[in-house]
Amino acid sequence: MSLAKPSLEMLRALTDENVLRALMEEGRLTRAEIAARTGISKPTVSDSVRRLSEAGLLADTGERTTGRGRVGTYYSLAADTGAALVASISPDGVVAETVDAFGTATARAEVGLGRAPGPHATAQALTEAVARVRPRVPGRLRTAVISAADPVDRATGRLVHLPDAPFLVGDLDPAEVLAGPVDGAVLVDNDINWAARAERATGCALGVDDFVYVHLGEGLGCAVVTDAEVRRGHHGLAGEIAHLYTAGPRGRAMPFIEVFAELGLRRAASTAIDVDALLGAALGDSATARRTRGALARAVGGVLAAAVALADPRLIVLGGLWGAEPGIAEAIREHFAELPRSVPVAAAQVAEPALAGARARAVEALRTAIITTPRPEASD
Amino acid sequence: MSLAKPSLEMLRALTDENVLRALMEEGRLTRAEIAARTGISKPTVSDSVRRLSEAGLLADTGERTTGRGRVGTYYSLAADTGAALVASISPDGVVAETVDAFGTATARAEVGLGRAPGPHATAQALTEAVARVRPRVPGRLRTAVISAADPVDRATGRLVHLPDAPFLVGDLDPAEVLAGPVDGAVLVDNDINWAARAERATGCALGVDDFVYVHLGEGLGCAVVTDAEVRRGHHGLAGEIAHLYTAGPRGRAMPFIEVFAELGLRRAASTAIDVDALLGAALGDSATARRTRGALARAVGGVLAAAVALADPRLIVLGGLWGAEPGIAEAIREHFAELPRSVPVAAAQVAEPALAGARARAVEALRTAIITTPRPEASD
DNA sequence: ACCATCTAGTAAGGAGTCCTGACCAAAGGA
DNA sequence: TCCTTTGGTCAGGACTCCTTACTAGATGGT
Numbered sequence: 150m151s152l153a154k155p156s157l158e159m160l161r162a163l164t165d166e167n168v169l170r171a172l173m174e175e176g177r178l179t180r181a182e183i184a185a186r187t188g189i190s191k192p193t194v195s196d197s198v199r200r201l202s203e204a205g206l207l208a209d210t211g212e213r214t215t216g217r218g219r220v221g222t223y224y225s226l227a228a229d230t231g232a233a234l235v236a237s238i239s240p241d242g243v244v245a246e247t248v249d250a251f252g253t254a255t256a257r258a259e260v261g262l263g264r265a266p267g268p269h270a271t272a273q274a275l276t277e278a279v280a281r282v283r284p285r286v287p288g289r290l291r292t293a294v295i296s297a298a299d300p301v302d303r304a305t306g307r308l309v310h311l312p313d314a315p316f317l318v319g320d321l322d323p324a325e326v327l328a329g330p331v332d333g334a335v336l337v338d339n340d341i342n343w344a345a346r347a348e349r350a351t352g353c354a355l356g357v358d359d360f361v362y363v364h365l366g367e368g369l370g371c372a373v374v375t376d377a378e379v380r381r382g383h384h385g386l387a388g389e390i391a392h393l394y395t396a397g398p399r400g401r402a403m404p405f406i407e408v409f410a411e412l413g414l415r416r417a418a419s420t421a422i423d424v425d426a427l428l429g430a431a432l433g434d435s436a437t438a439r440r441t442r443g444a445l446a447r448a449v450g451g452v453l454a455a456a457v458a459l460a461d462p463r464l465i466v467l468g469g470l471w472g473a474e475p476g477i478a479e480a481i482r483e484h485f486a487e488l489p490r491s492v493p494v495a496a497a498q499v500a501e502p503a504l505a506g507a508r509a510r511a512v513e514a515l516r517t518a519i520i521t522t523p524r525p526e527a528s529d
Numbered sequence: 530m531s532l533a534k535p536s537l538e539m540l541r542a543l544t545d546e547n548v549l550r551a552l553m554e555e556g557r558l559t560r561a562e563i564a565a566r567t568g569i570s571k572p573t574v575s576d577s578v579r580r581l582s583e584a585g586l587l588a589d590t591g592e593r594t595t596g597r598g599r600v601g602t603y604y605s606l607a608a609d610t611g612a613a614l615v616a617s618i619s620p621d622g623v624v625a626e627t628v629d630a631f632g633t634a635t636a637r638a639e640v641g642l643g644r645a646p647g648p649h650a651t652a653q654a655l656t657e658a659v660a661r662v663r664p665r666v667p668g669r670l671r672t673a674v675i676s677a678a679d680p681v682d683r684a685t686g687r688l689v690h691l692p693d694a695p696f697l698v699g700d701l702d703p704a705e706v707l708a709g710p711v712d713g714a715v716l717v718d719n720d721i722n723w724a725a726r727a728e729r730a731t732g733c734a735l736g737v738d739d740f741v742y743v744h745l746g747e748g749l750g751c752a753v754v755t756d757a758e759v760r761r762g763h764h765g766l767a768g769e770i771a772h773l774y775t776a777g778p779r780g781r782a783m784p785f786i787e788v789f790a791e792l793g794l795r796r797a798a799s800t801a802i803d804v805d806a807l808l809g810a811a812l813g814d815s816a817t818a819r820r821t822r823g824a825l826a827r828a829v830g831g832v833l834a835a836a837v838a839l840a841d842p843r844l845i846v847l848g849g850l851w852g853a854e855p856g857i858a859e860a861i862r863e864h865f866a867e868l869p870r871s872v873p874v875a876a877a878q879v880a881e882p883a884l885a886g887a888r889a890r891a892v893e894a895l896r897t898a899i900i901t902t903p904r905p906e907a908s909d
Numbered sequence: 910a911c912c913a914t915c916t917a918g919t920a921a922g923g924a925g926t927c928c929t930g931a932c933c934a935a936a937g938g939a
Numbered sequence: 940t941c942c943t944t945t946g947g948t949c950a951g952g953a954c955t956c957c958t959t960a961c962t963a964g965a966t967g968g969t
Contacts, residue, residue, distance in 0.1 A: 152543075152546065152547055152550060153543065154547065154567065154568050154569065155540045155541075155543040155544045155547070155569070155955085155956080156540075156955095156956075156957095157540070157924085157925050157926055157955070157956065157957090158925090159540075160535045160536075160537075160539075160540055160925090160926060160927085160955095161535075161925085161926070163532075163533065163535040164535045164926085164927085166532065167532055167534065167535070170532060179946065179947090180946075180947070181945075181946050181947070182946095187534065188534050189534065189535070189927085189928095190927070190928050190929080191946085191947070191948085192927080192928075192929095192947090192948075192949085193926080193927055193928075195947070195948075196926085196927090214936095214945085214946075215936090216936080216937075216944090216945085217936065217937050217938080217943075217944045217945060218934095218935075218936065218937080218943085218944045218945025218946060219933090219934055219935045219936070219944085219945055219946040219947070220934090220935065220936070220945090220946075221945080221946045221947080222946085222947090311870070312869050312870075313869065358763070359762050359763040371839070373839055373840070375755070375760040375761075375762060375767070376758070376760060378756070380755040380756060380760065380840070381755075381841070382739050382755060382840055382841020382842065383738070383739040383841050383842060383843035384841055384843075385841070386841040386870075387755070387839060387840050387841035388838075388839060388841075389838055389841070389870075390838045390839065391838075392834055392837075392838055392868070392869055392870060393834060393835050393838040393839070394774060394775055394776055394782070394831040394834055394835065395774055395782065396774055396782035397782070400781055400782055401780055401781065401782060402774070402775065402776035402777070402780055402781060402782035402783075402831065403782075404834075451774040451782065454772055454773060454774055454784075455773050455774065455835040455838075455839065456839060457772075458768075458769055458770045458771075458772055458773040458835075459751070459753055459767060459768060459770065459773070459835065459836060459839050459840065460753070460760070460762055460767050460839065461761070461762020461763050461764055461765070461766040461767035461768075461769070462762065462763060463763035463764075488772070489692050489693065489772055490691070490692075490766075490769075490772060535926085535927080536926095536927075536928095537926070537927065537928090537953085537954055537955055538954090540926090540954095540955060540956080541954085541955070541956095544955085544956085559917065559918090560917075560918070561916075561917050561918075562917095569956085569957095570956070570957055570958080571917085571918070571919090572918090572919075572920085572956080572957075572958090573955080573956055573957075575918070575919075576955085576956090594916085594917075594965095595965090596915090596916085596965085596966075597914075597915050597916065597965065597966045597967080598914090598915045598916025598917065598964080598965065598966080599915085599916050599917040599918070599962090599963055599964045599965065600916090600917075600963090600964065600965070601916075601917045601918080602917080602918090
């Protein structure tokens with residue numbers, strides 16, 4: 150039995166939610182406009198606005214309608230309903246932003262990191278970035294959404310290290326670092342998953358319910374979107390494709406990540422791919438470059454075939470430093486088109502994709518937090 | 530804006546739904562029992578029962594409470610609320626069942642098929658099976674849920690033929706065949722997907738939200754369950770693993786289905802696996818049998834690794850004629866345990882899994898149909 | 910045999926929510 | 940100045956749900 154019990158209180162809450170959402174989407178509205186937008190009658194809207202104003206969630210903006218007819222009063226969310234924190238964490242540095250319930254970014258700070266910074270320095274950079282945006286926004290930070298360049302454990306939100314995959318950021322628990330400045334829930338996910346959500350919201354996978362986003366950079370990963378959601382799997386490690394068996398050089402079956410070892414394209418003493426070396430070896434018109442491109446295309450093709458077989462996407466999106474490189478992407482596309490059950494391949498197009506995806510979710514989370522704010526019982 | 534508009538009608542509908550669901554789960558209840566179960570007050574329940582009785586959805590069963598206190602009246606769903614059809618279609622034959630809203634199977638018929646029957650004979654068998662159960666149930670057949678032993682197109686519900694995969698049932702549109710006897714929606718899905726749902730509901734994957742069900746029989750396939758749902762993908766072809774690249778004999782990368790050609794285990798002039806030959810070649814203690822088992826385990830292991838990489842399941846379930854065969858399953862399990870990121874492997878345990886899964890969904894669909902039955906406006 | 914006890918269901922009244930339709934207030938245009 | 944237009948309020952009514960008190964009818968103890 151997980152069926153909501155009907156009650157008048159529930160109805161009222163639904164009315165208030167309608168009113169709040171209308172204002173979050175539009176910014177400011179008169180009561181008559183809210184009534185027209187939501188389909189709720191004018192007296193009911195007036196009641197709801199009074200309730201929400203008394204609870205401190207709404208406020209008269211002071212603005213008035215102009216034009217024919219009686220002057221109307223514009224209402225908007227109260228100024229102190231709080232903000233949400235968005236941050237992206239990678240070995241290059243930390244970017245932190247705050248957004249309000251209208252989806253507007255209100256502050257931003259970037260903190261760079263030197264070479265091979267380690268988790269301690271990264272945590273400090275995160276703290277620093279948050280400290281820089283914090284004073285520039287009014288109200289509380291009611292929730293945080295974090296993107297990290299490593300796999301994220303779904304249950305704990307901690308970054309995890311998988312065997313034979315590079316640990317780019319390192320052992321870090323963003324929720325712990327943010328426990329001070331943020332007084333609500335902290336949601337952490339992998340940057341590739343956020344990038345996929347961003348491509349679905351505004352990029353080349355606009356509105357596509359089933360697609361696979363393949364990230365080819367220093368690390369290898371992908372995001373699987375089915376039925377309009379990124380599917381994270383039990384531990385949150387869905388899409389960690391380093392160990393997927395594919396075709397290596399000379400037709401041998403081997404884990405995807407091993408292909409780069411065979412081709413001599415991994416960084417020394419690391420499992421990370423040497424992107425500069427890869428681009429140097431694979432671009433151009435020489436016979437060896439063509440051979441390298443072919444080897445990469447076959448290896449990636451095996452991965453794409455696996456994704457198609459298991460997820461049946463409508464589209465495949467290529468992202469990452471070398472995955473989105475036109476010369477290589479074209480080779481992949483050509484090879485993949487030859488395989489049975491090929492699907493369209495597109496290139497990622499959203500700028501700062503991980504941050505964009507996390508930002509959209511942060512707005513949602515903040516709105517939900519505002520709507521579910523416990524309100525005092527009406528009594529006077 | 531996809532937010533429900535609040536209204537009193539919606540509240541009443543919710544109350545009625547609570548009452549109906551309580552009765553569907555319990556069979557018969559007095560109004561006082563319904564009130565206790567749902568948390569709704571007794572007068573409100575009485576009102577709802579009166580409404581629903583007048584609409585013909587509920588009826589006094591004639592039974593009365595015994596024991597201390599005033600006699601109570603038992604109510605139950607009306608006898609003519611209809612039934613749902615469940616059918617499983619495979620080259621072996623058709624099994625048809627009807628279920629009522631309580632989840633009880635009320636009639637069953639099986640129609641066998643000869644060797645290589647073809648779609649026409651299969652359609653006839655389906656018609657015949659339905660004709661046999663139809664007279665044994667009162668009321669309409671308000672919905673149908675069908676399991677088919679071939680891939681199913683998600684948009685149309687038709688069976689589809691994939692290159693290099695056996696087309697076991699053949700070109701068939703179950704919805705068309707059933708258009709006469711069934712007057713509601715017809716839902717068609719692959720038998721492997723239904724089997725996975727059954728294992729999640731009552732079998733070895735009980736309550737597991739993320740797992741992969743791998744079917745190894747004449748055909749090859751799998752079902753991917755993430756976030757508690759089977760994910761079908763854009764066309765409904767998620768889990769069609771015949772073309773997935775894996776390790777073949779002598780370490781060569783090749784599509785999964787090709788491994789069986791290399792091992793000489795496919796049926797003549799077909800892409801179907803010769804299960805008898807496979808079991809003959811792989812079982813026993815001879816050196817060649819051990820070699821064959823090893824080759825199969827490596828090939829399946831590559832597929833499992835791909836599924837783990839892309840879906841991150843908590844569990845893998847092996848099903849199908851040779852996948853659930855203990856000797857082979859053990860070889861697969863042993864090999865898979867050696868790979869990085871191994872996860873537990875279990876054997877399927879539900880009997881008639883496809884039918885069981887479809888049956889459960891049929892009950893749900895029927896219940897929803899009854900609850901959303903348009904009811905006459907109260908007016909006298 | 911009688912009465913206390915227990916339970917299903919009803920009745921009455923009240924609180925709360927939403928809507929319709931009439932009405933009021935104030936500004937712009939004719 | 941008067942009419943039109945528009946935001947907002949008021950009054951009344953319909954409806955839903957709940958609490959409290961009560962009735963009906965059976966059991967079980969004394």
